[in-house]
Amino acid sequence: MTTLTAKDKDAVRTFWAKVSGKEEDIGTDAVARMLAVYPQTKTYFSHWKDLSPSSPSARKHGITVMKGVADAVSKIDDLKGGLLALSELHAFTLRVDPANFKIISHCLLVVLSIKFPNDFTPEVHVALDKFLAALALALAEKYR
Amino acid sequence: MVEWTDFERATIVDIFSKMQYEVVGPAALARCLIVYPWTQRYFGNFGNLYNAAAISGNPMVAKHGTTILHGLDRAVKNMDDIKSTYAELSVLHSEKLHVDPDNFKLLSDCLTIVVAAQLGKEFTGKVQAAFQKFLAVVVSSLGRQYH
Numbered sequence: 001m002t003t004l005t006a007k008d009k010d011a012v013r014t015f016w017a018k019v020s021g022k023e024e025d026i027g028t029d030a031v032a033r034m035l036a037v038y039p040q041t042k043t044y045f046s047h048w049k050d051l052s053p054s055s056p057s058a059r060k061h062g063i064t065v066m067k068g069v070a071d072a073v074s075k076i077d078d079l080k081g082g083l084l085a086l087s088e089l090h091a092f093t094l095r096v097d098p099a100n101f102k103i104i105s106h107c108l109l110v111v112l113s114i115k116f117p118n119d120f121t122p123e124v125h126v127a128l129d130k131f132l133a134a135l136a137l138a139l140a141e142k143y144r
Numbered sequence: 145m146v147e148w149t150d151f152e153r154a155t156i157v158d159i160f161s162k163m164q165y166e167v168v169g170p171a172a173l174a175r176c177l178i179v180y181p182w183t184q185r186y187f188g189n190f191g192n193l194y195n196a197a198a199i200s201g202n203p204m205v206a207k208h209g210t211t212i213l214h215g216l217d218r219a220v221k222n223m224d225d226i227k228s229t230y231a232e233l234s235v236l237h238s239e240k241l242h243v244d245p246d247n248f249k250l251l252s253d254c255l256t257i258v259v260a261a262q263l264g265k266e267f268t269g270k271v272q273a274a275f276q277k278f279l280a281v282v283v284s285s286l287g288r289q290y291h
Contacts, residue, residue, distance in 0.1 A: 029269075036269035037276050053269050106253055110260045110272060117261040122178040123196045125257070129179055 004127075004134055009076050011127035016073045018119055019112075026111050027066025028059045033107040041100060065104065072135045079138035091142035098143070101136035108132065146281050148223055155274040159259065160220045165213050166206075168262060172255040173209030174200045180250045186243055212251070219282050227285045234289035245287035252279040 004012075019026065032053035034041050048057040068086060075082030090096055109128065113120045177184050178196045190205060192198040199205055215233070222229045237243045256276060260267045267275075 033269040033272055037273040106256075110257055110267075113257045113261045114264055114267060117264070120257075120261065121196075122175045122200065125175060126179040126196075 004076065004130055008127040008130050011124055012073060012076060012131045015116075015119060015124050015128065016070070018116065019070075022115065023066045023070055024063050026062075026108070026115065027064075027069075028062035029111045030104060030108040031058050031062035031065060033110060034104050037107065038103050041103060044094075044096060044100075069108070069132075069135070072138075073131075076131065079134055080141055083135070083138045083141075087139050087142045090139045098136060098140045101132075101139060105129070105132035105136065145224065146226070151270070152274040152277065153223060155271050156220055156223065156278050159263070159271075159275060160217065163213070164262065165210050168255070168258050169209035169211070169213030170206035171209070172251065172258045173212060174202075174205050175254040175258060176247075176251045177205065179254065180247075183247055183250060186241065186247075213255075216282065219278070219285075223278075226281050227288060230282065230285040231289060234286050237286055238290040245283075245290060248283040248286050252276075252283055255279065 035045075035051065035053045035058060042051050045051055045057070045061075048055065050057060052058070072079060072083060080087075109120075109125065109132075112128070113125075177187070177193060177199050184193050187193065187205070187208075190202060190208075192202060193205075218229050219226045237245075256272065256279065259275065260272070263271070
């Protein structure tokens, strides 16, 4: 969609500094919510023994996803270049329908809204929404 | 017809019984106008929507946000037939207001986020699922009379 302005990037980086240390909890909560609220996403995890939102596999996956988002924040100036390997992984191996990026983004925003009710202002919300959309685009870069 | 579990019914009734309409309504609409600025196209006569601060402080936005949120009360009271409950409102949004139905989803996402902040830890994954299911039914009903 739109490119991230300097103001957007600042807002994301500033807010992310507050997230520091809580990434694991946030990631696991976001993935748990994704599985609970959008059960169709479970189709990507048929190889898990336990598909319940609180399962060890779900927790582990939440941590993995969150590490990726944190990495993207550090590469915010060049998401397409910086996330090349992850993009290839999603394109050729995982083949996650890009519609699902919107789903996990929304769940992540809900978790952030709960954990940071005062800091997650509308201005921070729009910057993060733009960032996550740009991140999704970068991940889908190699799809076709 | 939509099937609701006991948990879902209880959850929806509970959320709305505790709802601070004059806080949540304005916050949700303001957030929608800020995060998805193209939605401002429907509010040309609302005055100053120039930036986030102006939107958040705009009394017409606040009033309308409260109105919209109260609009959900009828669905809460008629969960077994939300479709016909909103038939008239659907026609209104289509024929008179000309609102792109995609916008309903945008507003409902913002409402979810504001309610999440209000309820905090209480807004568990299961509660979120029930709330979003409710909003999805509302959104679907509002889009039904478009042609």
